[in-house]
Amino acid sequence: MIDRNLLRENPERVRRSLLRRGLDATPVDEACALDERWRAAVTRADRLKAERNALSAAFAQAKASGTPADLERLRRRSNELAAEVAAAEHEAREAERALEQVLEQIPNLVADEVPDGSGEEANVQVRSSGPPPAPAGTPKPHWDIGEELGILDFERGARLARSRFAVLVGAGARLSRALVDFFLARNLAAGFTEINPPILVNRESVAATGHLSKFSDQMFSVDGASLYLSPTAEVQLVNLHRDEILAASDLPKLYTAYTPCFRQEAGAAGKDTRGLIRQHQFEKVELVAVCEPNQAATLHERITAQAESLLQALGLPYRIMALCAGDLGFASRKTYDLEVWLPGQKAYREISSCSDCGDFQARRANLRFRSAPTARPRFAHTLNGSALAVGRTLVAILENYRQPDGSVVIPEVLRPYMQGLDAIRPA
RNA sequence: GGAGAGAUGGCUGAGCUGGCUGAAAGCGGCGGUUUGCUAAACCGUUAUAGUGCCGUCAAGGCGCUAUCGAGGGUUCGAAUCCCUCUCUCUCCGCCA
Structure with missing residues (x-):
């Protein structure tokens, strides 16, 4: 598996390597797009989870000092968040899976000193x-x-x-x-x-x-x-x-x-x-x-x-x-x-x-x-x-x-x- | 194949009547103080990964998220409760 950071920062290098092997380089672009999609979803999911965690902490507080209405409000909001988290995580999982599939097709980077040639x-x-x-x-x-x-x-x-x-x-x-x-x-x-x-x-x-x-x-x-x-x-x-x-x-x-x-x-x-x-x-x-x-x-x-x-x-x-x-x-x-x-x-x-x-x-x-x-x-x-x-x-x-x-x-x-x-x- | 017990950080090992517990304590490691040197003692520190922002790059900094065998479920909230799977150990059976 090639380095995802390298793919992100220097896709050109990965593309060149594929071409040297005589392979199609489009997986590189696919992978970059999927990586971006994945990161967006993960970031969103993480933010939602942070909010949910804060709500949970507030719930523990409210249980000691709050009213039943407070608890009910927190519970409802948390349930809403759970659905959003699930959606974001689903999206992240899908992107991740697709990305893995593409990455599995990308062979190792060819070393510079390897001679050119197709066979x-x-x-x-x-x-x-x-x-x-x-x-x-x-x-x-x-x-x-x-x-x-x-x-x-x-x-x-x-x-x-x-x-x-x-x-x-x-x-x-x-x-x-x-x-x-x-x-x-x-x-x-x-x-x-x-x-x-x-x-x-x-x-x-x-x-x-x-x-x-x-x-x-x-x-x-x-x-x-x-x-x-x-x-x-x-x-x-x-x-x-x-x-x-x-x-x-x-x-x-x-x-x-x-x-x-x-x-x-x-x-x-x-x-x-x-x-x-x-x-x-x-x-x-x-x-x-x-x-x-x-x-x-x-x-x-x-x-x-x-x-x-x-x-x-x-x-x-x-x-x-x-x-x-x-x-x-x-x-x-x-x-x-x-x-x-x-x-x-x-x-x-x-x-x-x-x-x-x-x-x-x-x-x-x-x-x-x-x-x-x-x-x-x-x-x-x-x-x-x-x-x-x-x-x-x-x-x-x-x-x-x-x-x-x-x-x-x-x-x-x-x-x-x-x-x-x-x-x-x-x- | 049958019966039972278990799986927590580099290791040992708490927690398992659900809520600052990513996780006590000890050991080990690292840095330091002390010391003629070593040891001891003392102080500090010590998981991994992902991601966002800051940093021209980098080094780095500040957050957030996830992970207590794996996956699912219950719940506002799970290391803690439930289910499935995997693996380890003990006993019985079988066997090269």
Whole structure:
């Protein structure tokens, strides 16, 4: 949620940000008008309530010293006021609700340094591990490799649930678990605190991170329980401190969590229908930071570097892209995508997305901090990034480490997590 | 799933026979006095949000409004009475 004061004082800035994202800017004008309507109604209601309160006090006095006629007069006047108050409050509520609805559609302000552009093509490479290496033999897509090795089973996934669900078998399941363990160990060593959160989350939680907006209706919900299956641990980790006022001395809060994630992938029909890239259920190790505003930029680089270090340790070719304004997520003001090279697709694919959300999520989550014991609370800043997406890392290993004989070598750093297994070989 | 108890400010905890109670008291925090330093003692101060006016902006000042788990109701007036919901705790049952 963007700052209502900013909207009031500098609507032009909000408008510019929407245009940079390639979106329509009329919600800004709607919001300004509704805000004015809301303020007028609130002011009126407050004035009426003040009068009513004064009358109540007078009533208490009159009860001791006044006549029955006085009491009756006060009672009647107060009843009249009550009706006026109700009308003003109704008007305020209506305006407020309409305003909320408009504000929910306005994405975060784009950071100045974010490159212009409307889509993926305009993203700018920040750095890379170098040009992708020449393949050793004929590259194959991971679904073929996985089937050859008997470690990926999409048919049975569909049997158990439906399409876009998969079953990992044997060494595949083990490799996946090893990746989780490896990621967590490295993240802990980097100073992040491990969290094991609920996977089902309530409406307030998904609203806070911006996942409920009309631009990202991607969630599964649980009928009858008013809960959602979390689409990313970002939701849980950011909401850990919802409605809290943290001491600056406790910041930054650095969290990492391994969780399953669930996404409808609505609107992705026909995209990545084969393989592990785009599943309804997937696993991810997430990083989240809650910090003071002046720490955000540094932490953004740190989270990105942490995710990058995992790719380096695994020896996977990658590049890091600064997303352009048009490609930025709803809650993000600046994002780096980490893309891993997939020889089977001859393409780089997203394996982590590291975003600086500024105070956008904190405002909705009412997540604040105090810079000093007596200072006024201010909204914290939140950042998030995957380190890393487990399924996609598994894909990258299968495709990058496949040997001409059909086996897949296990990256050195993972072997301790797999009882020393050095390769997955065809049965 | 059944039975009962409860939810008040950073914390503990009064108030709950409805009317200066946004809320006692204690602790904690902050500022100060005292002190060679520390501690103790003493004094003062200490919730959050919204909004109006003043201030060229800002810092700030002066008001008003709301909030005692959430939402509704009764009443001239609700932390206090009634209803619904959520959550927490205790006991019983069931269960990974």
